[in-house]
Amino acid sequence: MTSDDERLARAALTHVVEPGDTHAGRWLARYGAMGFLDRLRADPAGAPEATPFPGTGEKRVDGWRRRAATVEPRRDLDAAERHGGRLVVPGDTEWPRQLDDLGEARPVGLWIRGPADLRTWALRSVAVVGARACTPYGAHMATTLASGLAEQGWVVVSGAAFGIDGAAHRGALAAQGATVAVLACGVDIPYPRGHAGLIGRIAEQGVVIGELPPGSHPTPSRFILRNRVIAALTRGTVVVEAEYRSGSLVTARAAARLGRHTMGVPGAVTSGLSAGVHELLRGEATLVTDAAEVIELVGDMGQLAPARRGPVLPRDLLGPDTVRVLEAMPAGRPTPLSTVSDRAGASTDDTLARLYELHSLGFVERQGDDWQLTNTPTEGGNLRRGGP
Structure with missing residues (x-):
């Protein structure tokens, strides 16, 4: 069981270090959350160790120290509680242990809104991600896939963005199923603004999570780093429409590196929005067209998709x-x-x-x-x- 001091230190560190910072992850593993925070708050001139963070750039350490001097973790915990949230950290029973596969890039902790137990849900989850500026075909496929997965008892995980992400969340909610939104900001900040209602519904019916403390706003780099959590949390990632340069491909390739299943839904070869998916399918990804084919890959042994054939004449x-x-x-x-x-x-x-x-x-x-x-x-x- 995590001590109150450990939880408080990790709450502070979510404000001090950026998500996915492997330098911070190294010192966190070496010193523990309280030891790491104490060394950041100590006077560098009078510190017992001349260089407590060897190999880490001075500019990076200075940034950590400045933020550590002003952070108020109890205020963040109180703000989360006011919004119906909580902080889950390694050692808690709700901590999804598959996130430990990220090694030094593992989240310091996860801020969570929603009634469900994240660890239980994550054990049977699939990520559905894709283009923001998707086509009607892409939105239809994401909605259909998500609702099919939800009907079979699978949790749909995505990033709450416009396009494929939103369609996936809505498909799961429409089927009265479970869905998790992984945000690149504080869980009290509805982003994008146009999805404030959707994120509110997910917080009521599903789970909203993020690595950043309440009040934190997204940045371009935080969106990319957020994708590693989506990949690690789930048993597989399905990409529905993605250009060659796409954050969805980052998620899929992170999933492949972690040994998760990587899947893609094919589209028109003339569509630039399908080009990235087709490139995945030429490499490490498996082609899927419906929820049954996804479950065949990520589910238990024997959960096979039905045989496909034309009509009997x-x-x-x-x-x-x-x-x-x-x-x-x-x-x-x-x-x-x-x-x-x-x-x-x-x-x-x-x-x-x-x-x-x-x-x-x-x-x-x-x-x-x-x-x-x-x-x-x-x-x-x-x-x-x-x-x-």
Whole structure:
């Protein structure tokens, strides 16, 4: 169980160091949260160690020290509580242990809003990410995937951005399912502003998380660093529409490095919004088209997607000898039995038996002593050929 002092120190450090700072992660692992914070607050001239952070740039350390001198972690904890939030840190029962795979880039802690237990939800979660300026096709696919996953009891994780992220969250919520929004700002800051209502719904029905303390605003670098948390938290990442330069590809490649499943939904080859996804599919990603195919990869052994095949046509139900007689029938004219048997390579008696079978099924009709194909099409095309 995490002590109050450890929690307070980690709350302070979420204000002091930027998310994903591996230098800070190294000293945090070496000194512990309280020891790291004490060394930052100590007078450098009178510190027991001449250089407590060897190998870390002076400018970086100076920035840490300035922020450590002014941070008020109790105020941050109180602000989070006012918004129905809490701080979860390593050692808590709610801490998702898969985040430890990030090593020195592991979050110092996670600020959380929402009633659910994050660790339990994360054990059965999938990230659905993609382009902000998505197409209607992309939005449809993200919504359908997310609702399908939610209906099967999977938690949908995304970044609450416009486009694919928002569509994924809405799909899960529409299915009365579970969804997690990972923000690049404080959990009390609805960003983007246009998704204030959506983020509020997620906080009520799902979970909103972030590495930064209340009141923190996003920056471009924080969006990129946020993506490593999405990748590590989930069992796999699905990319729906992404250009060659896309934060979604950063998430997918981080997932691949962490040994998670990486998946992509194909799109039009003429669309720049699908170019990044197709590049993933040429490499480490697996092509998926629906929730069942995603679950086949990330789910338990034996959770296989249903077999895919086209419709069964009447011709598919015929035996091979009968098919051979059917294919021997020329189109558009009556044909003598002897001609059909010669073309089919069968005896006249056997050919006649097959023709009567085909007649009973509506494939052929008799014209005097001759036989010809019927003009009645089947579902999917001509009876004789099984297609147009």
